[in-house]
Amino acid sequence: xxxxxxxxxxxxxxxxxxxxxxxxxxxxxxxxxxxxxxxxxxxxxxxxxxxxxxxxxxxxxxxxxxxxxxxxxxxxxxxxxxxxxxxxxxxxxxxxxxxxxxxxxxxxxxxxxxxxxxxxxxxxxxxxxxxxxxxxxxxxxxxxxxxxxxxxxxxxxxxxxxxxxxxxxxxxxxxxxxxxxxxxxxxxxxxxxxxxxxxxxxxxxxxxxxxxxxxxxxxxxxxxxxxxxxxxxxxxxxxxxxxxxxxxxxxxxxxxxxxxxxxxxxxxxxxxxxxxxxxxxxxxxxxxxxxxxxxxxxxxxxxxxxxxxxxxxxxxxxxxxxxxxxxxxxxxxxxxxxxxxxxxxxxxxxxxxxxxxxxxxxxxxxxxxxxxxxxxxxxxxxxxxxxxxxxxxxxxxxxxxxxxxxxxxxxxxxxxxxxxxxxxxxxx
Numbered sequence: 378x379x380x381x382x383x384x385x386x387x388x389x390x391x392x393x394x395x396x397x398x399x400x401x402x403x404x405x406x407x408x409x410x411x412x413x414x415x416x417x418x419x420x421x422x423x424x425x426x427x428x429x430x431x432x433x434x435x436x437x438x439x440x441x442x443x444x445x446x447x448x449x450x451x452x453x454x455x456x457x458x459x460x461x462x463x464x465x466x467x468x469x470x471x472x473x474x475x476x477x478x479x480x481x482x483x484x485x486x487x488x489x490x491x492x493x494x495x496x497x498x499x500x501x502x503x504x505x506x507x508x509x510x511x512x513x514x515x516x517x518x519x520x521x522x523x524x525x526x527x528x529x530x531x532x533x534x535x536x537x538x539x540x541x542x543x544x545x546x547x548x549x550x551x552x553x554x555x556x557x558x559x560x561x562x563x564x565x566x567x568x569x570x571x572x573x574x575x576x577x578x579x580x581x582x583x584x585x586x587x588x589x590x591x592x593x594x595x596x597x598x599x600x601x602x603x604x605x606x607x608x609x610x611x612x613x614x615x616x617x618x619x620x621x622x623x624x625x626x627x628x629x630x631x632x633x634x635x636x637x638x639x640x641x642x643x644x645x646x647x648x649x650x651x652x653x654x655x656x657x658x659x660x661x662x663x664x665x666x667x668x669x670x671x672x673x674x675x676x677x678x679x680x681x682x683x684x685x686x687x688x689x690x691x692x693x694x695x696x697x698x699x700x701x702x703x704x705x706x707x708x709x710x711x712x713x714x715x716x717x718x719x720x721x722x723x724x725x726x727x728x729x730x731x732x733x734x735x736x737x738x739x740x741x742x743x744x745x746x747x748x749x750x751x752x753x754x755x756x757x758x759x760x761x762x763x764x765x766x767x768x769x770x771x772x773x774x775x776x777x778x779x780x781x782x783x784x785x786x787x788x789x790x791x792x793x794x795x796x797x798x799x800x801x802x803x804x805x
Contacts, residue, residue, distance in 0.1 A: 440503025441470040441495050441530070441537050444574040450567065453560045462557045465546055470495050470530040470537025471571050472503075474513055475521035484577045485519060485802070486568065487528040488585030488592035491715050492707050494536035497528040511791050518795035519802065524581065531592075532567040533559050533715045535708035539567075542643065542708045554640035559714055561588070561722045565595045569603070579603045582802055586610035586787035587753065588715070591722050594761075597738045598724055607738060608801055610745045610787045610794060613757040614731055614764060615723040620752055623662050624716040627655040631709055640710050648709050655712065656703030657696045665749035665783030735761075736768040743801040745776045745787075745794065752784040774801060 445468045452462035472495045477484060487497055487509070498513040499506055512518040519526055530538040533556070541556040572580070583604050585593035590612020597604045634651025636642055673692040677684075688694040725731030742765055746758025755777060762775040776797050780786040787794055 440500070441472050443537060444469045444471065444571045446570055450563075452557045452563045454558050458557045459555050460557050464539065464557065467532065467539045467567055467570070468537070468543075469532065469539070469567050469571050471527055472496060472498075472500065473525065473527050474498050474500060475523075475525040477525040477575070477577070481577050482579065482581060483523065484525045484527060484572070484575075484580050485582050485584055486572070486580050486593075486596065487513075487519070487526055488568075488583070488589035488596075489528065489531060490587040490589050491719065492703075492712070493589075494534070495528045495530040496536075498526075508788070512795050512798070518791070518798045519584070520799070524802065527571065527575070527577075529568045529571055531588075531715060532564045533711055533718065535711045540708070541640065541710035541714060551643045553643065553710060554713075556710070556714060559718050561591050561595050561718050562599065564718065565592050565599055568592070569596070569600060572603075580605060582606040582608060584608040584798065584802075585612065587612060587784065588719055591719065594724060594738065595722075597740060597742075598734060601737050601739065604740055606741045606743075606801065608743045608745075608798055609761065610743075610798075611747055611750055611753050611758075611784055612761075613722075613753050614735060614761045615725060615757075616720050617754060617757055619754075620662070621720045623658065623752070624720055627658050628713050628716060630658065631655040631712065637709065640713075642709070647704075649704055652704045652707070652709050652712070653700040655700075655709075657700035660696055660699040662752040663784045665751065665781055667749055668781040668783065671781070731760075732764050732768045735764045735770075738765060738768070739770050741772040741774075741801070741805075742770060743774045743776075743797060745778065745797055747778045747780050747783065747786045749781055750784045750786070 445466070447466045450464040450467045452458065452464070455462045474497075475483075489495070489497070489508070493508045496503055496505065497507040497509040499510060507513070513521060513526060515522045530536040532538055533540045535542045541552045541554065543552055543556075544550065545552045545555065572578075580596075580603060583593040583596040583606070585591070585608065587610075590609035593607055593609050594612065594614065597607045631637060631648060631651040631654075634648035636646040637648040637651055638645065642648055669692055673690070673695065676691045677689055678691055678694055688697045723731075724734040726734070728734040744758055744762040744765070746753070746755045748755050758775070758777065762773055765773045774797075776793075778786060778790065778793050780790055780793070782789050
């Protein structure tokens, strides 16, 4: 069921009764969280706000498999990077759905966004809904009757894969900010270690949205002989200055929390406020003005009280709630590292031009964008599709969606996004 807020009372002060326990693979944290100002009640179908779904990310601490490699993993950036970019080994958490066929030609690698885990779809080992629950399954956009689907938790994250909250085998303590700066290229190379582990030489398709779309494109550039098709949804061939600025401010807000403590907060006070406000900034870039005009307008939470500097308007209450939710499910240092990897992404880097970089992608490519997306503006989708064509790719399909949901459309629009993905996967 979908729920909306009708709260009209201020937040209560945190107390022991409202302690939340957050568990990551390498460390447990306990911190106080105020009770939510959102009061759940069944939706009224006449209420516009109720008709807008929210993407659901779950904190995942089990139900996945692990690929462990004891071989040193060299990250792309060496000079000036902690440890000169060398990790003593890596592990990657992954989950699978469907059945791998005899010649192992039906594998799809599904790449995640910034804060998602490998849990894209429910299964017997973890029955919680996944972040792309309605897009994966028998007869769905990614049909598990036809395809074997693999989803990995990205390098640098906190849901099973090696990241800053993992224990450094040399010190026995968390890497924290001693973890090397990583790139999207590093993330993709770690995922192809999973494919090697599973004995999969070539993918039927590399699929991703947002950061996942960046990974999908990077996979086709790095391993053109191992990727048969590619899907990029609400992503880009290179980072956009506005998006870099937004992520920079998120990191600055997070690091300004004194409890961040230079990244050394494990087992200590959690940077609760910094994480909350970083997510609030991010939320503004994930949705769109047209949606919020319909959903919230200029409605105040309570017209009978004097305006204040707290969450006075419903849109402010929504942003506040989204920030509150984020602190329960993600490691702040992972946010720093993975958001920086997005900033550094540029498929033209190392080539004479962006088109030269894209020239390595000659397989069938699906590019989708959303007109109301402010994080990955529609111009970036056009640049990608036109760049692929200019680079000689004769099999580029481009869709531009007129959705009001902004960047989060890829999590919400099953009909438009799902149908396009299904068509690309199942037809030559």
